[in-house]
Amino acid sequence: MAFRSKAHSALAALREDLAGEVFAPWDPGYDAARAVSGARAERRPAVIARCADAADVVRAVRFGRDLDLRIAVRGGGRGLAGTASGDGALMVDLRRMRRVAVDPVAAVVRVEGGATTGDLDRAALPYGLATPGARARATGVAGFVLGGGTGWLDRAFGPAVDHLLAVELVTAGAERVRASADERPELFWALHGGGGNFGIATALTLRLRGLPRFSLARLLYPPGLAPEVVRAFRDILRTGPDELSGAVLYSSPHPVDGPLCAAVLTYAGGADGLRALAGPLRALPHIRERTAEVPYTRAQRLLDLPAGLRLHWSAECLSGLPEEAVDAFCAEAEGMPVPSRSRQLLFPQGGAVAAGPRSCPVASRDAPWIAHPCAAWADPADDARALGWVRDVRAAVRPWRTGAVCLDLIGEEGPERVRAGLGAGNMLRLEKVKRRYDPDDVFRCHHNVRPV
Incomplete structure (x- = not known):
């Protein structure tokens, strides 16, 4: 009873002091405030503090410490890590702090x-x-x-x-x-x-x-051509300049056609230079091509996902892309949830990533390639299929993994993956x-x- 009285008083004080908003489970707006884009289960924080500024964050942390609450943080995005463990915690929501x-x-x-x-x-x-x-x-x-x-x-x-x-x-x-x-x-x-x-x-x-100039090339191929696309992409990146990057990806929008294969090349330079670099990919039979100098924000839209989907993703850092690795990666596209907004990506590192400082705790820096399955689906009945496909992609490329992990690209996968x-x-x-x-x-x- 004493704790309940203390918690009630502390919550009332937080409501009074916070320039932002406070939501408890019985408040109107709590369900909307706790909703996490992409979550596959209900998350019920004990209290949500939607902070307006850094002073609000200080007040919220003091509240959480006074009541011995775990503190979860919600920033601006939709990361998977921490969404489950926010249950019963104080959720410090920073989404009003976007300046x-x-x-x-x-x-x-x-x-x-x-x-x-x-x-x-x-x-x-x-x-x-x-x-x-x-x-x-x-x-x-x-x-x-x-x-x-x-x-x-x-x-x-x-x-x-x-x-x-x-x-x-x-x-x-x-x-x-x-x-x-x-x-x-x-x-x-x-x-x-x-x-x-x-x-x-x-x-x-x-x-x-x-970044005065930025160019983007997108080429769409028949699914059966995917191994040749991956190999051409690999060879272009192997010899191309550091200004060149991109990804090969499968997507699965159509229930009849199955997964589609696309190559994306990004270039910190002009479109003519990118067209020349993309020559081997352009020489392969393709359904559609668009190469142009565009605002950098155009590339940032390529992997956008609509709200309301269920999400799960992971990644494996790879030591290289020999022929067997290419075939193993491509074979897993057949298991993608179809139709859905899922994607199976393979993207390069190297260049300035590999040349950067070794002093900071970023273990994935030396991996030249990263395989990144991202499941995005609507029907809860597809949960097991989607999660199983992500596991299968990881397992398929495991013989070539470096052992490092890119933490930005995984959810809650246990302490060994964090290590x-x-x-x-x-x-x-x-x-x-x-x-x-x-x-x-x-x-x-x-x-x-x-x-x-």
């Missing part, structure tokens, strides 16, 4: 914790500037960057995390801190791939890069940082590092 401020002279941008890739691109691109972002506009910037970040511009500029200059954070002790190369450098190191384990990122400062994503050699150091900033493991609802 993006560009300094075009210094070529830096400050991005609040609830902003999406689309928000960032709309603010930076009018200045001819960009920072490597996710492959879909709806991805939250903070979770994407702090988890390493992989997107269309990686080979040219390096992953998003390589552009991180500072993080404004609210710790488990409800303290506002700033981490950079000069301020709390050990925390700053941990945030370079360590994810959301160490506090709530209320804002990130990122370095921007000049593989962060790098076993980094774990003790990360655990010590966790002990310093979150000794009680309050922020454990996502890919978690436990305090040593």
Whole structure:
């Protein structure tokens, strides 16, 4: 009874103090506030604090600590990690905090914790500037960057995390801190791939890069030609410049035709240069081709998914693409849920990704290829089939996996996968940082590092 009285008083105080909104399970609007795009099960946080600013985040964390609640964070995107473990927790919702401020002279941008890739691109691109972002506009910037970040511009500029200059954070002790190369450098190191384990990122400062021109090629092929498409794509990327990237993907929109195969090439340059580089792919018989110089945001729309779908995805980092790996990858397309918005992607790394710093905890940096099955379907009756297909794709390419994991591309797959994503050699150091900033493991609802 005493706890209930304390909780009631604390909730009333939070409602009074928060500039944003507070939702308890009995409140109108709670069901809409707790809904997670892509979730396959009901999530029922104990309280949702929809924060308006960093001061609100401090107030929310104090509330959670006073009541000994786990604290989950909802940024701007639809990541899978942490959606299940948010049950019964305090959910700190940052989606009102979406401001993006560009300094075009210094070529830096400050991005609040609830902003999406689309928000960032709309603010930076009018200045001819960009920072490597996710492959879909709806991805939250903070979770994407702090988890390493992989997107269309990686080979040219390096992953998003390589552009991180500072993080404004609210710790488990409800303290506002700033981490950079000069301020709390050990925390700053941990945030370079360590994810959301160490506090709530209320804002990130990122370095921007000049992107005056960007071109995109999309070619659609008959499904039976897919192995030849993958091999041609592989060979183009093997010899192509770092400005070239893209993906080979299957999609399954039609129940009769089965999975379709497409090649996407992105290029930080003009369309004529891209057409020349795409020659071997253009020489293969194809159904449709479009190559043009476009705004970078056009590429960010390619993998957008409509709201309301059930989602599950995973990834395997590959050491290479020998002939057997190509055949194994392509064979799994037959198991895709059809019809659905599912995709089976294969995309390159290398270039500036492989050339980047080895000091931060991003274990996937050395993998030249990543296989990424993404299931997106509508009918709950298809759950087992969709999840099984994602497992089957991973199993098919397992002989060529490096053992590393790209944490941005997986959901909740257990502590060993988290360790593989962060790098076993980094774990003790990360655990010590966790002990310093979150000794009680309050922020454990996502890919978690436990305090040593």
